[in-house]
Amino acid sequence: MEWLVTGAGRKFDDGQLDIFKIPKKKLIDGQLFDANYLMFDKAFFLPSQPQMKEPQVILDGEIQYIADCKFAEVYDGKWLVDIEGKISIRDLTRIPIRRVRVSGxxxxxxxxxDDIKVLARIVMTCS
Known part of the structure; x- marks a missing residue:
């Protein structure tokens, strides 16, 4: 704090920083491109949410999605999917016998x- 206010002292404490440095990707014409990083305070995420194992920010037009690329199972919700080589954000609804309804x-x-490749679970939408 002293460094921030006066320019004197140490810039960072030796303590652990409470931030996530999350890789950012841009979704353009069905393809993902690297786009640097975003920093988030850990307090931004609700403690009741499970901690993300492999977070990633996806920028699709004017909307930013926070996604987790590591997940155990696909369930109803918003997902980053690859359909025949084109990547997009879609709503998936599970239906019996390992089928899904894809919408959005x-x-x-x-x-x-198995007909689509599920890449990441959308955890949060920031528009």
């Missing part, structure tokens, strides 16, 4: 879970 852009469709 254009017409919804049903398919086998």
């Amino acid at each position: 852009v254009g017409m919804a469709f049903d398919c086998e879970l």
